[in-house]
Structures are given as C-alpha cells and as structure tokens.
Amino acid sequence: xxxxxxxxxxxxxxxxxxxxxxxxxxxxxxxxxxxxxxxxxxxxxxxxxxxxxxxxxxxxxxxxxxxxxxxxxxxxxxxxxxxxxxxxxxxxxxxxxxxxxxxxxxxxxxxxxxxxxxxxxxxxxxxxxxxxxxxxxxxxxxxxxxxxxxxxxxxxxxxxxxxxxxxxxxxxxxxxxxxxxxxxxxxxxxxxxxxxxxxxxxxxxxxxxxxxxxxxxxxxxxxxxxxxxxxxxxxxxxxxxxxxxxxxxxxxxxxxxxxxxxxxxxxxxxxxxxxxxxxxxxxxxxxxxxxxxxxxxxxxxxxxxxxxxxxxxxxxxxxxxxxxxxxxxxxxxxxxxxxxxxxxxxxxxxxxxxxxxxxxxxxxxxxxxxxxxxxxxxxxxxxxxxxxxxxxxxxxxxxxxxxxxxxxxxxxxxxxxxxxxxxxxxxxxxxxxxxxxxxxxxxxxxxxxxxxxxxxxxxxxxxxxxxxxxxxxxxxxxxxxxxxxxxxxxxxxxxxxxxxxxxxxxxxxxxxxxxxxxxxxxxxxxxxxxxxxxxxxxxxxxxxxxxxxxxxxxxxxxxxxxxxxxxxxxxxxxxxxxxxxxxxxxxxxxxxxxxxxxxxxxxx
Numbered sequence: 001x002x003x004x005x006x007x008x009x010x011x012x013x014x015x016x017x018x019x020x021x022x023x024x025x026x027x028x029x030x031x032x033x034x035x036x037x038x039x040x041x042x043x044x045x046x047x048x049x050x051x052x053x054x055x056x057x058x059x060x061x062x063x064x065x066x067x068x069x070x071x072x073x074x075x076x077x078x079x080x081x082x083x084x085x086x087x088x089x090x091x092x093x094x095x096x097x098x099x100x101x102x103x104x105x106x107x108x109x110x111x112x113x114x115x116x117x118x119x120x121x122x123x124x125x126x127x128x129x130x131x132x133x134x135x136x137x138x139x140x141x142x143x144x145x146x147x148x149x150x151x152x153x154x155x156x157x158x159x160x161x162x163x164x165x166x167x168x169x170x171x172x173x174x175x176x177x178x179x180x181x182x183x184x185x186x187x188x189x190x191x192x193x194x195x196x197x198x199x200x201x202x203x204x205x206x207x208x209x210x211x212x213x214x215x216x217x218x219x220x221x222x223x224x225x226x227x228x229x230x231x232x233x234x235x236x237x238x239x240x241x242x243x244x245x246x247x248x249x250x251x252x253x254x255x256x257x258x259x260x261x262x263x264x265x266x267x268x269x270x271x272x273x274x275x276x277x278x279x280x281x282x283x284x285x286x287x288x289x290x291x292x293x294x295x296x297x298x299x300x301x302x303x304x305x306x307x308x309x310x311x312x313x314x315x316x317x318x319x320x321x322x323x324x325x326x327x328x329x330x331x332x333x334x335x336x337x338x339x340x341x342x343x344x345x346x347x348x349x350x351x352x353x354x355x356x357x358x359x360x361x362x363x364x365x366x367x368x369x370x371x372x373x374x375x376x377x378x379x380x381x382x383x384x385x386x387x388x389x390x391x392x393x394x395x396x397x398x399x400x401x402x403x404x405x406x407x408x409x410x411x412x413x414x415x416x417x418x419x420x421x422x423x424x425x426x427x428x429x430x431x432x433x434x435x436x437x438x439x440x441x442x443x444x445x446x447x448x449x450x451x452x453x454x455x456x457x458x459x460x461x462x463x464x465x466x467x468x469x470x471x472x473x474x475x476x477x478x479x480x481x482x483x484x485x486x487x488x489x490x491x492x493x494x495x496x497x498x499x500x501x502x503x504x505x506x507x508x509x510x511x512x513x514x515x516x517x518x519x520x521x522x523x524x525x526x527x528x529x530x531x532x533x534x535x536x537x538x539x540x541x542x543x544x545x546x547x548x549x550x551x552x553x554x555x556x557x558x559x560x561x562x563x564x565x566x567x568x569x570x571x572x573x574x575x576x577x578x579x580x581x582x583x584x585x586x587x588x589x590x591x592x593x594x595x596x597x598x599x600x601x602x603x604x
Contacts, residue, residue, distance in 0.1 A: 421450070424539045551566065
C-alpha cells in the first residue's frame with residue numbers, strides 16, 4: 001500500500017530521516033523512515049539534489065518514476081535521480097546512516113506541513129554532519145571531468161573548507177599549461193566534459209544557495225566519483241576570472257541565477273539565509289499565488305528593513321514578463337548582476353553605498369493593481385550613453401554612442417575625472433569583503449591596471465585600427481576601452497582623458513593577480529550595462545536599455561540611485577545605477593536643504 005505519513009510532533013522538534021537498506025545492482029530499493037528529535041548531537045547527513053535533470057536522463061526515463069519500499073509494509077514513487085542516488089550509496093551488507101531528503105522527509109501533499117518545514121530547512125542543513133551534493137549518475141564523461149577538476153594543473157588537492165587560506169588564483173605558468181592543452185586540442189574533450197558537468201540541473205536550483213552556504217561540509221558526488229566544495233570553487237572562480245579559456249554556461253556558475261520548480265520557492269528558499277527571515281515571512285504559505293507571495297514580500301521587506309534594496313532586483317531589459325517594470329520577476333533570470341552593496345558586503349548598511357543616507361522609504365504598494373508609488377527626488381538626467389559591450393567587434397560603424405549635449409564638469413580636478421572613469425567601470429568595488437571597513441571598495445591598483453591596458457589598446461588602435469591579441473585576461477577591458485574611447489565627457493573624450501592623466505599611472509607595474517581581479521570585476525559590473533554621462537557632469541553606469549533624457553533619481557530609503565523614464569503621468573523603472581560622486585549621500589545633503597523638491601513617482 002502507499003506510504004502514509006504520520007504527523008510530526010512539532011513540540012518535540014521532530015524531523016523525518018531516511019535509512020537506505022542493503023542492496024546492489026538492480027535490486028528493489030528499500031528504506032526506513034523514522035522520526036528523530038532535531039538537535040546538534042543528532043548524527044545525520046542531508047542531501048542536496050535536483051528532482052529532475054534533463055541533461056542526464058531521457059524524457060522517457062524522467063516520466064517513469066521508481067518504486068521505493070518503506071518500512072517493509074508500504075511504498076512510494078520517487079523520481080529517477082533520487083533513485084539513482086540511493087542505488088549509488090546503498091551498501092551490499094549493511095544499512096546506510098540517517099539521511100534527510102526533502103522529497104521523503106516532508107509530506108509534499110500537506111501544504112500546512114510543507115509551509116512549516118520549509119522554515120526549518122536552514123536549521124536542518126546547518127546541523128547536518130555533512131551535505132551530499134548529488135549531481136547524478138556518470139554521463140557525458142563526468143568521471144573524466146571530476147578527475148580533471150580535482151587535478152586541473154597536476155597540483156596537490158588542498159584541504160576542504162579552508163577558503164580563506166587555501167584558495168589560489170592560477171599562476172601565469174599554470175595558465176600557459178592550460179592554454180597549451182586547449183590550443184593543441186589535447187584537453188578539449190575534457191573541457192567539454194567539465195562544461196557538461198557544470199550544466200547539470202543542480203547548479204541552477206534555488207535551494208542550492210541555502211544548502212551550499214549552510215552546510216558544515218559539502219561532498220559532491222557524480223556516479224562513484226566525489227570532490228570537495230573547495231576543489232569545485234577553485235575551478236569555478238578561476239574560470240570566471242580567466243573566461244578567455246572556456247566559457248561554461250552562465251547559469252552553471254552563478255548562484256544568483258537560480259531556477260525553482262515552484263516559483264514561490266524563490267522566496268522561501270533564499271530567505272533561509274536571512275537573519276531576519278522570520279520577521280519577513282513568519283511562515284511560508286503555499287496557498288498563496290506567487291504574485292501574492294512576492295507583493296507581500298516587498299511590502300514586508302520595506303517595513304522590516306527600512307530600505308528599498310528589493311527594488312534593485314527589477315530588470316527593465318526583459319520583454320517577456322507580465323509584471324510592471326518595477327516588479328522584480330524572480331521567476332526569470334536577470335542578464336545583469338546587481339551592484340547594490342547590500343547583497344555583497346557584510347553589514348551593508350554600515351559599509352555599502354547609502355545614496356539616500358539614513359532616510360526611510362515612503363511607499364504605497366497596491367497588490368491588486370500592482371501600482372507602486374514611491375517618494376524621492378530627481379537629481380539629474382542621463383545625457384551621453386556609451387556603447388554596448390560586444391566582444392566580437394570594435395568596428396566604428398557597429399559602435400553606437402550617444403554623445404552628450406552638456407559640457408558640464410561635476411568633478412574638480414583632472415585627476416578626479418580620471419579616477420571617476422576607472423572607478424565607475426567597477427562601481428568602486430572589489431571582491432574583498434573582509435578586513436577594514438572600506439576594504440570592499442576598489443583599490444588604487446585597479447586604476448593602474450586601467451591605465452596600463454587602456455594605453456596599450458590606444459596605441460594598437462592608432463597603429464592598426466584594431467586590437468591585437470594581448471594579455472587574454474584583460475581582453476574585456478581593452479575591448480570596452482576601444483568601444484567607448486570616443487564618448488565625450490567634460491569637453492574631452494574618454495580616450496583623451498585617459499591619455500592625459502593615465503600616462504603617469506601606466507608604468508607602476510601592478511601584478512597580474514590584481515589584473516585578474518580587475519578584469520573579473522569589470523565583467524561582473526559592465527555586463528549588460530553602459531557608461532553614461534549626466535547633464536550635471538557626472539559619470540555612471542546603467543542598464544543597456546538606458547536612453548538620453550532618462551531621469552536619475554534617489555528614492556527615500558534607497559541605497560542606490562535609479563533610472564526612470566517618464567511615460568505620460570507615470571514612470572518606467574529602468575533599473576539601479578551607479579553615479580560616481582553621489583553614492584555616499586553627497587547629493588542627498590543638497591536635496592534635503594531645499595535645492596530639490598520631493599516628488600511622488602508612480603511606477604508603471
């Protein structure tokens with residue numbers, strides 16, 4: 001008969017745990033499900049996996065579930081991928097340890113239990129002795145891929161979970177070895193296998209974020225091969241920094257761009273990481289539609305956190321959304337990474353940007369009409385617009401620049417203008433989130449890297465009207481410079497400002513490690529964005545859909561400035577922006593003293 005769940009005793013802090021019984025090969029799957037009191041001394045593992053993976057299983061296999069016998073007298077049907085995991089871990093002559101598996105340990109047909117147990121998942125993964133990450137059975141040369149991942153440079157595997165001391169960027173010699181293998185085609189099949197592995201469904205699951213960050217120890221399993229989190233992290237981070245080598249699927253490498261089989265899990269899955277999750281969503285409610293879940297979330301986040309950080313998740317570039325422009329559609333992948341420091345820096349309110357200083361949001365949100373009215377100030381207007389970042393051409397005919405009408409200069413000295421250029425490219429951010437209070441901001445060495453490589457690009461373009469193949473890890477920066485050097489700002493072009501000021505910075509010989517970080521920061525920041533100039537003479541960056549004449553605004557309670565486009569009596573929300581010189585409340589002081597007037601913006 002079908003397995004019938006016995007309700008959990010919430011007063012005893014009970015959870016269900018699975019123990020897989022002995023078997024081998026194609027033997028039937030048998031297990032026990034028991035109730036245990038969740039506490040720090042409970043010895044169990046937790047499983048992180050994708051219920052369905054179209055990369056590994058055929059359509060016919062996915063549509064045929066397998067039977068799992070439970071406690072000898074009942075059974076249930078489980079998906080192919082979970083059945084495969086159980087077959088790989090079961091022993092021939094003994095039972096396995098206790099394992100927490102969401103599909104079995106939560107009664108998925110009981111919305112009340114499901115809602116209450118989702119809130120506990122962060123605790124379940126945090127207290128587990130280790131988390132098994134099941135990527136699926138051996139397929140597409142995954143064994144060779146994992147072997148290569150563990151030894152990409154024939155170096156000793158570093159200990160697991162020592163990210164702060166054992167992570168290492170690839171050296172120039174190691175890069176040369178990898179590039180040689182690719183050029184001679186010797187390692188191309190292996191790289192293809194790695195890409196297949198990183199495109200498996202697990203990497204794009206919403207719950208990956210919670211399960212990965214909270215687990216004490218992560219063990220990746222694919223077939224009979226295993227690897228630690230640090231091994232995977234070393235490869236992924238270096239691939240991102242040296243993306244000229246190979247470019248795996250973005251969804252495989254970015255935990256932000258995750259998918260959920262139930263769109264409400266986008267909220268419930270990620271909130272498990274938030275310290276104030278219980279204040280924002282006291283209890284998940286799967287009886288609500290996802291529109292209702294999201295609207296309630298935005299209202300509550302505004303009141304609980306006293307900011308508008310959620311608004312910077314909205315993406316104006318999407319054309320397939322049924323929602324208004326201001327509404328963050330978390331069911332879709334965003335083509336740009338947010339530059340809002342609240343999601344990058346610990347204690348972001350102290351360390352990050354604060355364009356509106358300590359003001360509180362004034363917001364009206366109608367969940368029925370999805371109308372959003374926010375109070376703020378218009379501080380400037382977009383004037384000049386730089387080129388889209390296309391890596392395949394620097395043909396002047398293909399480059400579309402919108403030259404500014406204003407010759408205003410918002411920065412005092414020439415040196416300040418030069419600093420504004422290179423800091424804007426990285427939104428004045430580094431990847432260093434530890435140490436001193438301002439350690440997250442872009443270091444001076446980034447300015448040296450900009451000068452050195454922009455000047456090389458300028459020389460090549462003047463000599464050949466094209467870029468030569470140079471330092472691969474800085475190709476993105478040189479390409480950006482080539483496409484934007486003719487954009488005018490404060491009576492000169494970007495190229496002229498760089499030549500005039502950058503000459504004195506270009507020969508200080510910054511090391512390649514800083515170059516890798518700078519290149520990676522530029523890619524993360526500028527992908528999907530354009531350089532902009534303002535009527536008042538400031539430099540900034542905004543989403544690619546930005547146009548001359550758009551408004552640059554600061555909302556009360558807003559950490560980031562935003563770009564709006566007037567449409568009749570309402571405004572289209574274009575997205576967050578970085579404007580160098582107003583990110584730390586400089587414009588807000590002027591506005592609050594009466595230079596500007598508050599306005600209610602109705603977003604459509």
